[in-house]
Amino acid sequence: MNSVTDQMTTLKNDRFLKALLREPVDVTPVWMMRQAGRYLPEYKATRKKAGSFMDLCKNPELACEVTIQPLERFELDAAILFSDILTIPDAMGLGLYFAEGEGPNFKNPVQNRASVDKLFVPDMEQELGYVMDAVRTIRRELNGRVPLIGFSGSPWTLATYMVEGSSSKDFAKVKGMLYEDPDSMHKLLDITAQSVTQYLNAQIDAGAQAVMIFDTWGGALTTRDYKNFSLAYMQQIISGLKRENEGRKVPVIMFSKGGCQWLEDQANAGADALGLDWTIDIGLARNRVGNTVALQGNMDPTVLYASPERIREEVAYILDSYGKGEGHVFNLGHGIHQHVNPEHAKAFVDAVHELSKPYHR
Amino acid sequence: MNSVTDQMTTLKNDRFLKALLREPVDVTPVWMMRQAGRYLPEYKATRKKAGSFMDLCKNPELACEVTIQPLERFELDAAILFSDILTIPDAMGLGLYFAEGEGPNFKNPVQNRASVDKLFVPDMEQELGYVMDAVRTIRRELNGRVPLIGFSGSPWTLATYMVEGSSSKDFAKVKGMLYEDPDSMHKLLDITAQSVTQYLNAQIDAGAQAVMIFDTWGGALTTRDYKNFSLAYMQQIISGLKRENEGRKVPVIMFSKGGCQWLEDQANAGADALGLDWTIDIGLARNRVGNTVALQGNMDPTVLYASPERIREEVAYILDSYGKGEGHVFNLGHGIHQHVNPEHAKAFVDAVHELSKPYHR
Numbered sequence: 001m002n003s004v005t006d007q008m009t010t011l012k013n014d015r016f017l018k019a020l021l022r023e024p025v026d027v028t029p030v031w032m033m034r035q036a037g038r039y040l041p042e043y044k045a046t047r048k049k050a051g052s053f054m055d056l057c058k059n060p061e062l063a064c065e066v067t068i069q070p071l072e073r074f075e076l077d078a079a080i081l082f083s084d085i086l087t088i089p090d091a092m093g094l095g096l097y098f099a100e101g102e103g104p105n106f107k108n109p110v111q112n113r114a115s116v117d118k119l120f121v122p123d124m125e126q127e128l129g130y131v132m133d134a135v136r137t138i139r140r141e142l143n144g145r146v147p148l149i150g151f152s153g154s155p156w157t158l159a160t161y162m163v164e165g166s167s168s169k170d171f172a173k174v175k176g177m178l179y180e181d182p183d184s185m186h187k188l189l190d191i192t193a194q195s196v197t198q199y200l201n202a203q204i205d206a207g208a209q210a211v212m213i214f215d216t217w218g219g220a221l222t223t224r225d226y227k228n229f230s231l232a233y234m235q236q237i238i239s240g241l242k243r244e245n246e247g248r249k250v251p252v253i254m255f256s257k258g259g260c261q262w263l264e265d266q267a268n269a270g271a272d273a274l275g276l277d278w279t280i281d282i283g284l285a286r287n288r289v290g291n292t293v294a295l296q297g298n299m300d301p302t303v304l305y306a307s308p309e310r311i312r313e314e315v316a317y318i319l320d321s322y323g324k325g326e327g328h329v330f331n332l333g334h335g336i337h338q339h340v341n342p343e344h345a346k347a348f349v350d351a352v353h354e355l356s357k358p359y360h361r
Numbered sequence: 362m363n364s365v366t367d368q369m370t371t372l373k374n375d376r377f378l379k380a381l382l383r384e385p386v387d388v389t390p391v392w393m394m395r396q397a398g399r400y401l402p403e404y405k406a407t408r409k410k411a412g413s414f415m416d417l418c419k420n421p422e423l424a425c426e427v428t429i430q431p432l433e434r435f436e437l438d439a440a441i442l443f444s445d446i447l448t449i450p451d452a453m454g455l456g457l458y459f460a461e462g463e464g465p466n467f468k469n470p471v472q473n474r475a476s477v478d479k480l481f482v483p484d485m486e487q488e489l490g491y492v493m494d495a496v497r498t499i500r501r502e503l504n505g506r507v508p509l510i511g512f513s514g515s516p517w518t519l520a521t522y523m524v525e526g527s528s529s530k531d532f533a534k535v536k537g538m539l540y541e542d543p544d545s546m547h548k549l550l551d552i553t554a555q556s557v558t559q560y561l562n563a564q565i566d567a568g569a570q571a572v573m574i575f576d577t578w579g580g581a582l583t584t585r586d587y588k589n590f591s592l593a594y595m596q597q598i599i600s601g602l603k604r605e606n607e608g609r610k611v612p613v614i615m616f617s618k619g620g621c622q623w624l625e626d627q628a629n630a631g632a633d634a635l636g637l638d639w640t641i642d643i644g645l646a647r648n649r650v651g652n653t654v655a656l657q658g659n660m661d662p663t664v665l666y667a668s669p670e671r672i673r674e675e676v677a678y679i680l681d682s683y684g685k686g687e688g689h690v691f692n693l694g695h696g697i698h699q700h701v702n703p704e705h706a707k708a709f710v711d712a713v714h715e716l717s718k719p720y721h722r
Contacts, residue, residue, distance in 0.1 A: 170698055172666055179667035179675075222661055223642040224678070261621050261641055280622055281584040300583055305533050306540035314540075317585070337531055 010144035011209075011248075016078040017147050020210060020251035020273045020294050022327040028319065028356035029077035030349050031149075034335030035070040036082045040342055042069050053098050054090075057083050060133035067138050071145065073342060074349040077329075078146050078210070081138065081203070083131055085153035085214055088195050089162045091122035102166075109165030111173075116184045121195045124202035131199075132206040139207035150208025152199055154215035154256075155192040155237070156230035162188070171220055178229060185229065193233040197240040204242045204250050212253040212275070213237065219258020226262055231269060238270040253296055257334060260285065267292040278333030283321035294327035299348070301332040304340040308347035315351040324359045371505030372570075372609075377439040378508050381571060381612035381634045381655050383688040389680065389717035390438035391710050392510075395696030396431040397443045401703055403430050414459050418445050421494035428499050432506065434703060435710040438690075439507050439571070442499065442564070444492055446514030446575055449556050450523045452483035463527075470526030477545045482556045485563035492560075493567040500568035511569025513560050515576035515617075516553040516598075517591035523549070532581055539590060546590065554594040558601040565603045565611050573614040573636070574598065580619020587623055592630060599631040614657055618695060621646065628653040639694030644682035655688035660709070662693040665701040669708035676712040685720045 011017075015029035037043055046066050050056035057063060067082045086104050090096035095107030110116055122128055138148055161167070163174035178185045200211045218230040238252055254266060255275025266274050267289040276285055276297030285295055303314045315330070322328045330352045336345065372378075376390035398404055407427050411417035418424060428443045447465050451457035456468030471477055483489055499509055522528070524535035539546045561572045579591040599613055615627060616636025627635050628650040637646055637658030646656055664675045676691070683689045691713045697706060 170663060172663060172698065172700065175661070175663040176666045179664060179671050219640060222639050223645070226640075258619065258640070278583050279580060279587075279619070284584070300536070302531060302533060302536040303540060305537045310540050337533065339533070 011147065012144050013077055013146045016329060017210060017248070017251060019327060019329045020253065020296075021249060022291070022294050024326055024360065026357075026360055027353045028328050028330050028359065030330040030352040031076045031078040031080065032070070032332050032336050032345065032348075033080075035074075035076065035080065035345075036066045037336060038338035039336055039340045039345070040069055040073070054084065054096065057087070057134075058130045060130060060137045063134040064137040064141050067134075067148075068141055070345075071142075074346050075353060076146065076349060078149055079138065079142055080149040080212075081131070081135055081151060081208065083134065083151070085151075085157065085216075086161055087128060087131055088122065088152065088192065088199055089158055091127035092119050092195070094162060104161060105166045106161065110159075110162045110188060113181065113184045116188045119188060119191045121191060121198060124198050128199060128202070132202055135203050135206035135208055147209035148207060149210045149212055149253075150200060150203030150206075151212040151214060152196045154213050154218065154230060155189040155196060155233040156218055156221070157214060157216045158192050158196075159185070159188055160217045160220075162192075171217070178225065189229060189233045190236075193236045197237045200237065201240075201242050204245050208250070209245075209248070210251045210253065211241065212255065213271075215254070215256040215259065218256035223262065226256070226259065227265060230256065231262070231265060234271075235269045251294075255296070263288050273327075273329065275331070276333060281321055282318055282328075283323060286322060286327075291327075294329060295322070296329040296331050298331070298333040301334050301337055301340075304332075304336065304344045304348060306344075308344060308351075311344060311347050312351040312355065315348065316355050319352075319356050319359055322359070330356070372508065373505050374438055374507045377690060378571060378609070378612060380688060380690045381614065381657075382610060383652070383655050385687055385721065387718075387721055388714045389689050389691050389720065391691035391713040392437045392439040392441065393431070393693050393697050393706065393709075394441075396435075396437060396441065396706075397427045398697060399699035400697055400701045400706070401430055401434070415445070415451075415457065418443070418448070418495075419491045421491060421498045424495040425498040425502050428495075428509075429502055431706075435707050436714060437507065437710060439510050440499065440503055441510040441573075442492070442496055442512060442569065444495065444512070446512075446518065446577075447522055448489060448492055449483065449513065449553065449560055450519055452488035453480050453556070455523060465522060466527045467523065471520075471523045471549060474542065474545045477549045480549060480552045482552060482559060485559050489560060489563070493563055496564050496567035496569055508570035509568060510571045510573055510614075511561060511564030511567075512573040512575060513557045515574050515579065515591060516550040516557060516594040517579055517582070518575060518577045519553050519557075520546070520549055521578045521581075523553075532578070539586065550590060550594045551597075554597045558598045561598065562601075562603050565606050569611070570606075570609070571612045571614065572602065573616065574632075576615065576617040576620065579617035584623065587617070587620065588626060591617065592623070592626060595632075596630045612655075616657070624649050634688075634690065636692070637694060642682055643679055643689075644684060647683060647688075652688075655690060656683070657690040657692050659692070659694040662695050662698055662701075665693075665697065665705045665709060667705075669705060669712075672705060672708050673712040673716065676709065677716050680713075680717050680720055683720070689720075691717070 015025045018025050019029050050062045063082045160174045251272040253273040254271035260280035273294035278300035376386045380390050411423045424443045521535045612633040614634040615632040621641035634655035639659050639661035
């Protein structure tokens with residue numbers, strides 16, 4: 001048996017990958033965005049051990065530890081690499097740091113054409129080797145238990161932080177560049193898209209079995225700007241990705257939060273699956289995309305504050321809305337909140353498996 | 362000539378009212394959400410004179426002054442009452458206050474069924490007489506120059522502040538009540554809807570010539586919850602509103618920010634016009650609602666940071682997207698930002714009038 005076949009046969013749970021490719025499964029697979037995170041006391045303990053948030057991201061052993069933690073508590077069907085979406089701009093020399101109690105900040109934000117011209121595609125094994133090391137370590141540690149998801153921020157979403165220098169409410173600076181100097185914005189997005197393509201391919205080479213592009217701020221754009229400045233660059237990335245590795249397809253998930261008005265355009269961007277936030281009825285979304293893509297989502301993360309009974313009721317509603325057949329990966333519509341009781345997350349995951357049986361043959 | 366006819370004939374510019382009723386106009390009318398606000402130095406001066414933000418809201422003369430200020434600078438086709446959306450919960454005894462540099466806060470937020478049971482419909486001329494006084498003062502001061510818009514927050518949007526006690530990122534408390542104790546949430550929303558109905562009718566009696574319901578946080582809900590907990594109560598309000606006064610129709614505008622996925626449902630709620638944020642193409646929105654309602658919107662307020670040339674280009678794009686004919690009131694997709702240069706707001710307003718001529722006969 002060669003090593004590729006060996007790796008393939010050792011994947012004990014491939015529901016997640018099958019559902020993304022719209023193949024039949026026994027029950028609906030489920031994972032949670034930000035499943036490795038502050039709502040888990042064991043995460044907080046590891047984080048404390050690591051030092052800063054970026055220290056944790058840059059330590060492959062500890063990044064692996066927190067990636068696996070939620071799998072020890074819940075019957076999740078996928079693991080997701082623990083990392084930050086801003087590793088690429090950091091590797092481009094923008095100087096990422098997190099001030100205590102604040103979001104991300106850049107020491108050297110992109111302010112004008114001169115700073116756009118200085119951007120470069122980072123070397124994936126040099127500047128971003130710690131990410132690939134984490135992927136390899138996690139794959140080894142998972143030992144075929146469930147597939148590992150790699151990920152990146154979308155070029156537009158990375159651009160918002162690169163130009164604003166931090167989180168933003170109104171995106172005044174980055175939209176200012178988009179409106180006033182679209183050439184520079186396109187140049188920034190193109191070099192970022194090239195970087196993301198190489199970054200995700202390097203993660204696939206290191207062992208990521210599916211990849212997801214997080215377009216957290218695509219929904220802040222007008223329709224025209226979404227297509228030209230966000231979707232177009234995700235499409236460029238997807239067309240450059242390795243879609244097969246270890247003799248197995250590597251599905252791609254694309255998620256524009258707040259972007260359900262553009263589902264039809266998203267469905268034609270080349271991804272295997274689309275992420276959905278909770279504001280759209282998943283049954284309606286399924287009707288709109290037809291058989292082009294699988295759908296991942298979409299319970300409001302706030303439902304996890306409610307009782308286990310209420311959580312089950314909401315899971316049942318979403319399963320019923322999606323209906324029978326292939327192509328659904330259950331997830332939250334956004335990351336799990338830090339104050340959620342882990343027992344409620346367990347109730348959610350268990351409810352998906354238990355209640356979804358009748359929807360599969 | 363009786364006084365009603367007298368008041369009618371003195372309305373010198375009725376483009377805005379006509380467009381809301383989908384009647385022909387010479388050019389597309391335009392106003393800006395939050396047009397009386399911090400981007401204007403004269404507003405800041407009046408605010409300083411008044412004291413706190415609520416002192417300004419509660420002073421009819423000064424509220425009138427800031428309402429009129431933007432009309433002195435720009436060729437706006439409507440004035441909007443200067444007030445806060447949280448006047449109703451304040452009048453219910455929740456104790457509204459603004460800490461310096463912060464958003465709104467309530468001393469006595471609604472925390473459980475017992476506090477829901479204490480809520481009551483405030484007396485419009487007693488507890489909220491300062492609002493009606495402001496409406497009367499502004500109408501007198503406007504002297505028929507343009508119509509005056511009255512407004513209220515939607516019941517769901519008011520509920521988010523009433524239960525959270527302040528602005529919120531994730532709405533954990535208010536959604537907690539919605540999920541766990543829907544009866545109490547419905548009771549809260551019903552009494553708030555009754556209050557909003559009386560509040561808007563009192564504004565109409567005092568002289569408001571159109572009214573707008575701001576559902577700022579409807580877009581944070583799932584489709585099912587939006588329909589049951591936000592849209593249903595706006596519908597209840599609209600069905601209870603006076604639709605004619607002073608011998609003239611009083612149009613109703615409904616605006617759910619982040620809610621363009623529910624346009625068809627909104628179009629059937631009884632409003633004359635729907636507000637649109639900037640994430641939907643207004644031409645597509647027009648196709649979706651057909652001839653049921655007028656549309657108000659929808660330039661991204663961030664475009665006002667760009668040059669006057671770029672602002673004109675965006676105005677032209679939106680006019681072209683909407684196309685020829687009736688039923689468009691131009692506006693921003695959300696309130697004008699505080700750091701916008703007033704000259705850019707002028708460029709926006711002038712561009713709408715100048716460039717829209719060919720779209721009307």
